[in-house]
Amino acid sequence: MVNQCPICKQSLDGKGEFCILHNDALQNLERQYSQWVKSYRGELGKEEYYRKLLSLNETGPAVKAVIRYVQEKEGRR
Numbered sequence: 001m002v003n004q005c006p007i008c009k010q011s012l013d014g015k016g017e018f019c020i021l022h023n024d025a026l027q028n029l030e031r032q033y034s035q036w037v038k039s040y041r042g043e044l045g046k047e048e049y050y051r052k053l054l055s056l057n058e059t060g061p062a063v064k065a066v067i068r069y070v071q072e073k074e075g076r077r
Ligand SMILES: [Zn+2]
Pocket: 005, 006, 007, 008, 009, 010, 018, 019, 020, 021, 022
């Protein structure tokens, strides 16, 4: 099967579907989401969260790449 990161084509981390860099970014993304949901009192959808992050300059390029990948994947469902 595919053994390279779908985003940057580097070899995989061994666990998960991305390379080390993008696996890290994904984990940060998930972790930060639970924090944001708390501060929004549960009223924050994933789509909205992604949109907000993409609009922030502080969001790193690796995180943005993961968001775009996930959005595209979910858009195809
Ligand atoms: Zn990658």
